Amino acid sequence: MSQDGSRIGEIDTSRPHPARIYDYLLGGKDNYEVDQQAGDQLAAAAPEVRIGLRANRDFLRRAVRYVVDSGVRQIVDIGTGLPTSPNVHEVAQHTAPDVRVAYVDNDPIVKAHGDALLSGFGTTSIVLADLREPHAVVDHPDVRRIIDFDEPVALLLVAVVHFLTDEDEPAQIVATLRDALPAGSFLVLSHATGDFADRSEAQAVYTRASASLNLRTRTEIEHFFDGFDLVEPGLAQVPFWRPDTPPPPRSAEIGFYGGVARKTG
Structure with missing residues (x-):
């Protein structure tokens, strides 16, 4: 079952979906009218949302390279x-061609596009x-x-845990995934606030x-890194996590924290 209670594999076009809202706000075409309407409402409620999503994507690329x-x-x-584009495997394999990537999502549209994109990549x-x-994922x-x-x-x-409610026990979910990882692994996480x-x-x-x-505070988000050691600069607004270009205007308003941490034990 998906997070909204529908069966995984069913495409629900009657309600906005986070992945399609993000696609619309980032200028993509893989979305429906309900997603566009929700995206416009989101941009009206949070005027920095588009620069925030781009900054989050840039954080993802820098974190993958790291x-x-x-x-x-x-x-x-x-x-x-x-x-x-550039997708995670493109960023990673530009640095090291032998990197292997498993993508996971609960939206069948994402799966369909991923299958088409990755058909030639073993x-x-x-x-x-x-x-x-999480056990089913692992x-x-x-x-x-x-x-x-x-x-x-x-x-x-990256920009996914904030779609879990407290009733979903997100800290336990992240801990279950953490426990499946050996020492030397990393957690890359960003979260809306x-x-x-x-x-x-x-x-x-x-x-x-x-x-x-589900917006959370800095302290609440830091708890998702329990069992890991945050690398410098720790948990930061995403434009300020190891920037490789000047942060965009209005970066101080961006409501995304991001961090990278290593599992040492």
């Missing part, structure tokens, strides 16, 4: 969303699964075909979507 430069050659990207897979079922045969959990893995949870502005109206947009938006 973990690959640190020697990791396996990546599990959960909540991958619709393809936006070092990647795209899996239809739900973050709320044990999925198409994940296991690509990923050897006896060797270090980079786990990407209301620390810098009142974003209750933005949250309200997602009450009509297939997943709710």
Whole structure:
């Protein structure tokens, strides 16, 4: 089952879906009118949302380069969303062509696009699964075909954990995934926050979507890194995590924290 209670594999076009809203706000074409309407409402409620999403994508690329430069050659990207080039495997394999990537998402549209994109890549897979079922993700045969959990893995949870409610027990979900990783692995995580502005109206947009938006504080987000050691600069607003270009205007308003951490034991 997906996070909204529908069967995995069913495409629900009656309600906005987070991956398709993001696609629309990033200028993509793989979305429906309901997603466009939700995206416009989100941009009206949080005017910095478009630069925030781009900054989050830039954080993802920098974080992927960091973990690959640190020697990791396996990546599990959960909540991958619709393809936006350069994709994780493109960034990773530009540095190290032998990197293997398992993409995981609960949206069948993401799976369909991933299958088309990755059809010629034996070092990647795209899996239809739900973050709320972490054991099923880790044990999925198409994940296991690509990923050897006896060797270090980079786990990407980028802009996805905030779609888990407290009732979903997100800390336990992340801990379950952490426990499947050997020493030397990394967690790359970003998460929306209301620390810098009142974003209750933005949250309200997602009450009509297939997943709710659950903003958390810096302290709450830091707890997802329990069992890992954060690398410098620790948990930061995404434009300020090891920037390789000047941060965009209004970066101080961006409501995304991001961090990268290493599992040492």
